[in-house]
Amino acid sequence: MRRLRSLGIYVLLILVSVVYLFPVVWMVSTSLKTDPQIVRIPPNLIPSPVRWANYGDALRTINFLRAAKNTLYITGMNIIGNILSSSIVAYSFARLRWKGRELLFGIMLSTLMLPFAVTMVPQYLIFRNLGWVNTFKPLWVPAFFGSPFYIFLLRQFMLTLPNSYDDAARIDGCSSFGIYWRIIMPLIKPALTVVAMFTFTTHWNDFLGPLIYLSREELYTFALALQKFQSDYVVNWAQLMAASSVMTLPIIALFFAGQRYFIQGVVMSGIKG
Amino acid sequence: MLNRIRWARHEETIAGWICALPWILGFLIFTAGPMVISLYISFHEYNVLQPPLYIGFENYIRMFDGGPESELFWKSLYNTVYMTVIGVPLTLLVALLSALLLNVPVKGQALFRTCFYVPSIVPLVANSLLWMWLLNSRYGILNMVLGFFGIKGPAWLASPVWSKPAMILMSAWQCGSPMLIFLAGLQGIPNSLYEAARVDGASGLKQFTHITLPLLTPTIFFNLIMGIINTMQIFVRGYIMTNGGPADSTLFYVLNLYFNAFRYFRMGYASALAWILFIIVLVVTLIQVRFSERWVHYEL
Incomplete structure (x- = not known):
């Protein structure tokens, strides 16, 4: 009876996994098909013959190297900004005692609920006045001012570290900044990894930001280039799926490399309730 | 010293x-x-090129006066509320059922968890293109599968009736984040409670309705709040997959706002739209917090 039940669970788990995974598999399968195979009814799951050239064609059309370089630049700057700024603000909220701290932290948490649409237009007007439209700056400079979500995440993590570390260092004459840089930062590496991975994913995927600020083709990010490819050309499903697969690949690789961190981050975001 | x-x-x-x-x-x-x-x-007419012109509450009145803008405002609000009221509970249900399945202690649990989560890491743009292809009325795999069972599938994204359900289907498929949060919530329920219930002879269903569900209400509450806030701001799918169509059936609130700001350069009206959205989100969240006392239990 017990055996039968666990067999049933396995069957169910496998069936549901297939439902979840199938669209992704279908994306890759389509990306390797020739035109006649794409419109074939009924369709084949395994393409034959395999047309690898779809990838080359698609990547040339969207100017993959340039788009990847632009995206990596924005992503990289955001990672640096978030790791430095969010961590030092989190340190202040988690481990330093000062007047006004609770109030400011409360304000910060409430901004997490603020719809981005409220600040979207005025932020554009500000960046436009600075002459930053059609530069990457609007897409990475804000990261150097810390992001509430990551500040919150890092603060939660810092709260779990014993206070005796700080006290011992303080008695040895270490300044608050010294404690942050020499004691806290090395200890929160796992949490910083979560922040880096989330930042990478967010900015690799970001569409609205580049859509608003980047209109010159040589500045397109991958997401924007992919969307323009779809809207400008006659629908070429094999190439679209090839480019989509390429865009998805780094995220999947990152997820598998740091699954533990990834899941921890998603779960931690849910613990504040 | x-x-x-x-x-x-x-x-x-x-x-x-x-x-x-x-x-x-x-x-x-x-x-x-x-x-x-x-x-x-929001109290001005402003097209970026000319200086802002004060027009009082005109931008706000435009949303409610029954004119062409007002029609689009209500339409986009309806579309967004549709996605929220039908989409969020459905997505959370799929997430909860998936989490319950993953919570059964079997070998290879981590592998299955990964499989369930993979859809949620597909980038939004790639995902939108992927679903345009899956939902293609003629060559899309979904309609072919339906056809196999003798059902003639609808035109999905090309149909004003089916475009929103199609996008809800996408959301349900990408339910990984609430699923992981549910899973963490389930794992936080102490085993001793179930053991005690078993000693008392409670059935599996009874254990679920009397232990699991009540203790999961804080998690459900959190996922509900976040789900509603996120869905009220849905944008990318409507922009990429349908450009708001057909017949404005996927013109979501933020999409309408975006078009006004960045296509028609009506910054004043777009800002007014943003403030109304802010108020709606705030009121909805406050109402939920208020009513949560009735159904959210932090202990048994």
């Missing part, structure tokens, strides 16, 4: 403010300042 302690306290206060400074500045420059500007602009 006392002096040293006093200095340390003093140093900590200064350091506290300095370390928090990046966010304080960021808050003023990128959140508080823009909110003030947004409020100001």
Whole structure:
């Protein structure tokens, strides 16, 4: 009876996994098909013959190297900004005692609920006045001012570290900044990894930001280039799926490399309730 | 010694403010300042090129006066509420059922969890293109599968009736984040409660309705709040997959706002739209917090 039940669970788990995974598999399968195979009814799951050239064609059309370089630049700057700024603000909220701290932290948490649409237009007007439209700056400079979500995440993590570390260092004459840089930062590496991975994913995927600020083709990010490819050309499903697969690949690789961190981050975001 | 302690306290206060400074500045420059500007602009006509012209509440009145803008406003609000009221509970249900399945202790649990989560890491743009292909009325795999069972599938994204359900289907498929949060919630329920229930002879279903569900209400509450806030701001799918169509059936609130701001350069009206959205989200969240006392249990 017990055996039968666990067999049933396995069957169910496998069936549901297939439902979840199938669209992704279908994306890759389509990306390797020739035109006649794409419109074939009924369709084949395994393409034959395999047309690898779809990838080359698609990547040339969207100017993959340039788009990847632009995206990596924005992503990289955001990672640096978030790791430095969010961590030092989190340190202040988690481990330093000062007047006004609770109030400011409360304000910060409430901004997490603020719809981005409220600040979207005025932020554009500000960046436009600075002459930053059609530069990457609007897409990475804000990261150097810390992001509430990551500040919150890092603060939660810092709260779990014993206070005796700080006290011992303080008695040895270490300044608050010294404690942050020499004691806290090395200890929160796992949490910083979560922040880096989330930042990478967010900015690799970001569409609205580049859509608003980047209109010159040589500045397109991958997401924007992919969307323009779809809207400008006659629908070429094999190439679209090839480019989509390429865009998805780094995220999947990152997820598998740091699954533990990834899941921890998603779960931690849910613990504040 | 006392002096040293006093200095340390003093140093900590200064350091506290300095370390928090990046966010304080960021808050003023990128959140508080823009909110003030947004409020100001919402009472003006402003197309970026000419200086803002004060028009009082005109932008707000336009949303409700029954004119062409007002029609689009209500349409986009309806579409967004549709996605929220039908989409969020459905997505959370799929997420909860998936989490329950993953919570059964079997070998290879981590592998299955990964499989369930993979859809949620597909980038939004790639995902939108993928679903345009899956939902293609003629060559899409979904309609072919339906055809196999003798069902003639609808035109999905090309149909004003089916475009929103199609996008809800996408959301349900990408339910990984609430699923992981549910899973963590399930794992936080102490085993001793189930053991006690079994001793008392409670059935599996009884254990679920009397232990699992009540203790999961804080998690459900959190996922509900976040799900609603996120869905109220749905944008990318409507932009990429349907451009708001067909017949404005996927013209979502933020999409309408985006078109007004960045296609028609009506910054004043777009800002007014943003403030109304803010008020709607705020009221909806407050109502939920208020009613949560009735159904959210933090202990049995």
